[in-house]
Amino acid sequence: MSPTEPAPPSFSAVEVIAAKRDRRGLSREQIDWVLGAYTREEVADEQMAALAMAILLNGMDAAETAHWTQAMIDSGEVLDFGDVGRPLVDKHSTGGVGDKITLPLAPLVAACGAAVPQLSGRGLGHTGGTLDKLEAIPGWRASLTTEQIRAQLVEVGAVVCATTPTLAPADRRLYALRDVTGTVESVPLIASSIMSKKLAEGTGGLVLDVKVGSGAFMKTFERAGELADAMTAIGAAHGLPTTALLTDMSRPLGRCVGNALEVAESVDVLRGGGPDDVVALTVALAGEMLTLAGLPDADPAAVLASGAAYEVWERMIAAQGGDPSAPLPVARHVETVTADRSGVFAGADALAVGTAAWRLGAGRARKEDPVQATAGVRMLVGPGxxxxxxxxxxELHTDTPERLADARRLLTGAALPVDADPPPERALVLDVRRAG
Known part of the structure; x- marks a missing residue:
């Protein structure tokens, strides 16, 4: 540093914690310093835990949240795929039960002319993860280099793979800490966590699927709207066109919850069949993505019906070592749950079904836990x-029959209501949010 250059600002962790504890805004310099120091392990976990709790209790305004997001991006690499010959557009879901939408959506949007760099994660708890689902396909691999991702975007138009370890490492450390300190629910921290990784991916547009209901992280429309608004505001602050759809998650999406089961259902959708709700949400999200990609005249419903998206799916799976024609694994034990009375099925509760699938082996309680490719729940009837x-x-599917009793106990009474009257119609897309 030359004598004429100002010395970098110097802070202490206690000073930053106290500022947020006392409901004061954090400056850009304070945020840069604390996240940089935490990434370098110069700020202790207990100090960052105290700051995360202060943020949970006292919040951050839009400017602070945008700065916090940028500091997490700056802690690692920003990907640049260059010119892949198509506009880049991505999608992120906050997670739900039976939320397999990425599987048909990425090849559909690619078949319509855009490129989809979908860097995804593994599941924790009852919501499942996209990578866990795809790893049910024999030979398919999740880990790709940046060069391999770019090549696949050029050749296929879509890639679904694991996020690289160099993206937003500050967020990776903070996410694990929030999980064990009761600070997961902070909207600014959720929004900045999601958006830092998506911004670091280098996409040109982003569509968010923010789930609302019993099977979602955000149980109420108001909280989901708050999160959607926070994320679209971050996108606007960073020059990333961002649209958020609030979608219903009071019931599972489709008829299947699990890993191989959801892959099979996604293939049905790509072949022109599948459950109406999965098809409808896939097409709705594709339409928003194509608009952001500058392809508003594309007709995703027609492209899906034509089989072109299925052809992209086959190429996408094969490009990552998978065999799209190979039989998917099936569970060694299947048990049926029956109605306890006559009437009209009102629809399964999403949380109960998701938790049952988790107990059967489809999900994990800790990130290091294995998952069963075959485990899950298949619905045999639908609402109405x-x-x-x-x-x-x-049906309950598992390779470990000792898990069946636990899952069966979750799926009785109010979890599988049978009523005298048909259930009321429920909208799938509840609202659309855009910054400004």
Whole structure:
């Protein structure tokens, strides 16, 4: 440093914690310093835990949240895929039960002319993870280099793979800390965590699927709207066109929850079939992504029906070592749950079904836990279907039969309601949010 250059600002962790504890805004310099020092392990976990709790209790305004996001981006690499010959556009879901939408969506958007660099994660808890689902396909690999991602975007137009360890390392450390310190629910921290990784991916547009309901992280429309607004504001502050759809997660998406089960259902959608709700949400999200990509005249519903998206799917899976024609694994044990009375099936509760699938082995309680490719729940009837006492409602799939009793206990009574009258119609897309 030359004598004429100002010395870098110097702070202490206690000073930054106290500022947020006392409801004061954090400056850009304070945020840069604390996240940089935490990444370098110069700020202790207990100090960052105290700051995260202060942020949970006292919040951050839009400017602070934007600065916090940028500091997490700056802690690592920013990917640049260069000119892949198509506009880049991405999608992120906050997670839900049976939320397999990325699987048909990425090849569909690619078949419509855009490029989709979908860097995804593994599941924790009842929501499952995109990589866990795809790893049910024989031979498919999640880890790619940046050069391999770019090549696949050029050749195929879509890639779904694991995020690289160099993206937003400050967020990786902070996310693990929040998980064990009761600070996960902070909207600014959730929004900046999601958006820092998406901004570091170098995409040109982003569509967010913010789930609302019992099977979602955000249980109420108001909280989901707060998160959607925070994320679209971050996108606007960083020059990334961002749209958020608030979508219903009071019931599972589609008929299947699990890993191999959801892959099979996604293939049905790509072949022109599949459950109506999965098809509808895939097409709705594709339309928003194509608009952001500058392709508003594309018709994703027609492209899906044509089979072109399935052809992209086959190429996408094969490019990552998978065999799209190989049989998917099936569970060694399948048990049926039946209706306890006659009437109209009102629809399964998303949280109960997701938790049951988790208990069967489809999810993990800790990030290092293994998952069963075959485990999960298959719904045999849908909302509004008439059933009689003894009618099969769903199947429980697992390789470990000792798990069945636990899952069965979750799926009784209010979790699988059978009523005298048909259930009310529920909108799938509840709202659309854009910054400004």
């Amino acid at each position: 279907d008439e059933v009689r006492a003894g009618t099969p409602l769903l």
